[in-house]
Amino acid sequence: MVHQYKNNGYNMVLDVASGSVHVVDDLSYDVIGLYESHSIEEIKQELTAYDKTDIEEAYKEVTELKDAGVLFTEDCYEKYICEFKERPTVVKALCLHIAHDCNLACKYCFAEEGEYKGRRALMSAEVGKKALDFLVKSSGNRRNLEVDFFGGEPLMNFDVVKEIVTYGRSLEEENHKKFRFTLTTNGVLLNDDIMEFANREMDNVVLSVDGRKEVHDYMRPFRNGKGSYDFIIDKFKKFADSRNQQKYYVRGTFTHHNLDFSKDVFHLADEGFEQISVEPVVAPETEDYAITEEDLPKIMEEYDILAKEMVKREKNGEGFTFFHFMIDLTGGPCVAKRLSGCGSGTEYLAVTPWGDLYPCHQFVGQEEFCMGNVFEGIVREDIVKDFKATCVYTKDECRKCFARFYCSGGCSANSYNFNGTIDGTYEIGCQLERKRVECALMVKAALALEKETENEEAE
Amino acid sequence: MKHIKTLTNKTLQNTVKKGGCGECQTSCQSACKTSCTVGNQTCEHSK
Numbered sequence: 001m002v003h004q005y006k007n008n009g010y011n012m013v014l015d016v017a018s019g020s021v022h023v024v025d026d027l028s029y030d031v032i033g034l035y036e037s038h039s040i041e042e043i044k045q046e047l048t049a050y051d052k053t054d055i056e057e058a059y060k061e062v063t064e065l066k067d068a069g070v071l072f073t074e075d076c077y078e079k080y081i082c083e084f085k086e087r088p089t090v091v092k093a094l095c096l097h098i099a100h101d102c103n104l105a106c107k108y109c110f111a112e113e114g115e116y117k118g119r120r121a122l123m124s125a126e127v128g129k130k131a132l133d134f135l136v137k138s139s140g141n142r143r144n145l146e147v148d149f150f151g152g153e154p155l156m157n158f159d160v161v162k163e164i165v166t167y168g169r170s171l172e173e174e175n176h177k178k179f180r181f182t183l184t185t186n187g188v189l190l191n192d193d194i195m196e197f198a199n200r201e202m203d204n205v206v207l208s209v210d211g212r213k214e215v216h217d218y219m220r221p222f223r224n225g226k227g228s229y230d231f232i233i234d235k236f237k238k239f240a241d242s243r244n245q246q247k248y249y250v251r252g253t254f255t256h257h258n259l260d261f262s263k264d265v266f267h268l269a270d271e272g273f274e275q276i277s278v279e280p281v282v283a284p285e286t287e288d289y290a291i292t293e294e295d296l297p298k299i300m301e302e303y304d305i306l307a308k309e310m311v312k313r314e315k316n317g318e319g320f321t322f323f324h325f326m327i328d329l330t331g332g333p334c335v336a337k338r339l340s341g342c343g344s345g346t347e348y349l350a351v352t353p354w355g356d357l358y359p360c361h362q363f364v365g366q367e368e369f370c371m372g373n374v375f376e377g378i379v380r381e382d383i384v385k386d387f388k389a390t391c392v393y394t395k396d397e398c399r400k401c402f403a404r405f406y407c408s409g410g411c412s413a414n415s416y417n418f419n420g421t422i423d424g425t426y427e428i429g430c431q432l433e434r435k436r437v438e439c440a441l442m443v444k445a446a447l448a449l450e451k452e453t454e455n456e457e458a459e
Numbered sequence: 460m461k462h463i464k465t466l467t468n469k470t471l472q473n474t475v476k477k478g479g480c481g482e483c484q485t486s487c488q489s490a491c492k493t494s495c496t497v498g499n500q501t502c503e504h505s506k
Contacts (some may be wrong), residue, residue, distance in 0.1 A: 002494060012461075018470040028462040058462045064465065077475070084479055093485040110493075132504070142481060143501070144486045182488055206490050249490035277490040300498050323490045326499035330469045334478025338471070340497045348485040361492060405471065406498030408486070414494070429494055448466050 002072060003402035007442040008308055010449075013071070014441060016402045020070035022316050023328060023445045028058040035062055078393045081339045085391055085398075088386075089139035093343070093352040094131055094147050095361045097122045098154040098161055103188045106279045108253055108289055113223075115154030116365035121353035122157040126356055128164035130374040131351045136175050138377070146203075150361055156187035164324065182206065186220070186250075187232030187239075195239050203247060209238045210252035211264020211278060215433060219255060219289070245274040249323060252278040256303035259298045262306040269313070269320045269447055277323030287427045291428055300435050307439035312447040322391040325440040329404070344372075344412055345387025345422075359422075360388055360412030368380055387412065389457045390423045397425045401436045468491075 001016040011029040024032065029049050034043050040059050065071035085199030106261045114120070135145055149161050151375065161183070168179040180203040182363040187207055198205055209232060217227025240248055247379070251272045254261035261278055268276050283290040291299070306322065315320050325376040342348065345359030352364055355374040358399050363369040372379040392398040392409040410433070414426035483504040486496050 018472060019467060020470055021466045022463050023466065024463045030477045053498050060461050064460075065465070068463060069472065070467070073470075073472070080475060090481070092481060093488050095487070146485060148488055150492075156470060180488075181502075184492075204489065251490050254492075279491065279493055283491045284477060323499070324496065328499070328505075333497060333502055333506035334474035335471045335484060336474075336479030337500065337502075338497055342486045342497060344487070345482070348487060360487060376489075393501050407495045408497035409495070411493070411495045433494065439497065445466060449464065452464075 015071045017073040017075040031058045084336050089346040092142045093136040093348040099144045099152040099157040104155045105219045123353040125160045125163040127355040129167045134374045146180045190235045205248045207250045212267045215258045223365050249275045255281040262302045274320045303439045324436045327440045402433045406437050407433045
């Protein structure tokens with residue numbers, strides 16, 4: 001399968017199954033479009049605008065790439081992935097719901113102001129420690145273990161976070177494990193001591209901010225209705241700088257109310273943040289802020305604006321990272337990782353304040369997905385089995401999609417919320433993901449070609 | 460090549476043999492909590 005598209009003046013060709021990316025001239029773009037269904041003679045007849053010798057030359061190049069296994073390659077991974085999915089899995093990551101409570105009242109919160117359809121609660125140190133014991137015990141030979149302090153707002157229970165981290169460190173040596181902790185926070189309670197602790201212990205921090213003040217304040221007010229932007233922004237800047245602008249993300253959500261979200265991304269970049277993630281809200285159509293089919297053309301346009309501007313800024317030495325455009329063309333994850341899903345329900349679980357286990361943070365509060373608890377372990381192996389069974393090859397939409405090696409079949413929670421099954425897709429999310437992959441590849445192409453030109457000029 | 464520039468020097472087929480060790484980050488652990496973003500994760504062996 002080959003996916004070809006034009007973006008920002010570049011003719012892009014993605015060979016889906018090999019992951020190879022080619023930038024081509026107009027002639028070979030047209031030749032590639034006809035290659036599989038036409039002979040060379042037919043192509044010459046079809047493409048009358050080009051010189052016949054040039055067509056032959058381009059055809060030869062395409063054939064060379066095909067023979068080299070980087071164009072028109074077959075997707076031959078299905079058997080491999082199905083076998084891989086059947087392996088015994090271990091748990092390697094936990095999302096700890098340290099606090100089912102929040103000091104903000106964000107309108108789009110899937111945790112419903114932190115409560116996840118349940119009651120307000122804080123995790124005790126005992127439950128947190130049991131969760132780490134469960135993780136160590138369930139992780140087999142896996143050395144790197146990840147623990148995310150999530151909420152609600154985890155800083156509302158920060159003493160317990162500290163106690164859990166100290167306990168985790170005490171387990172590392174004797175169990176040959178390495179904990180990588182992540183903290184997600186809205187910043188309200190952030191202070192110098194917490195930053196100092198986080199910089200010592202947290203592998204990553206995720207700082208929630210939506211972008212422009214008016215956008216942020218509209219969706220992320222305090223419970224009294226007052227906006228939270230002024231309260232958090234300077235603290236986040238200081239935090240990001242204290243981490244040398246690395247190993248953190250400012251993370252925002254855009255909604256139907258700020259479809260011009262590229263401005264929010266640029267705002268965050270202009271404020272000095274270098275690691276930025278701004279993601280579309282996922283919400284039922286009944287919400288006024290939900291993203292709908294009608295919004296898609298505008299959002300696509302915004303991704304294009306963002307991609308173009310990122311190229312420009314990178315060339316000027318003012319580049320920043322946009323999480324959803326991150327693609328590593330020379331490394332990146334292996335095929336097994338790319339096609340077997342995100343790991344929810346198998347390798348990645350969420351833990352509620354009282355110790356119940358769920359397939360991921362988005363399923364918390366949906367009782368039918370409660371898998372067990374940190375004291376007794378997993379008791380619902382049938383749920384593990386269901387999650388283990390899903391991958392890109394179990395979904396017809398994914399089989400046809402060029403982006404399947406980048407999204408791994410999408411989010412099971414989104415699929416469940418929109419289709420009532422974990423083994424489906426969320427169409428709006430899929431359309432946006434495809435656009436992001438296209439933009440991300442264009443950015444890579446533009447920068448690579450720029451560098452090549454610079455090198456040629458230097459020689 | 461005159462008409463085509465290839466940006467990648469490694470193919471996904473190459474990762475079949477040694478892949479699947481599972482030491483890498485889970486996708487929702489990075490920044491994303493509402494979509495699936497596996498393609499932008501880093502391979503633990505390329506660090």
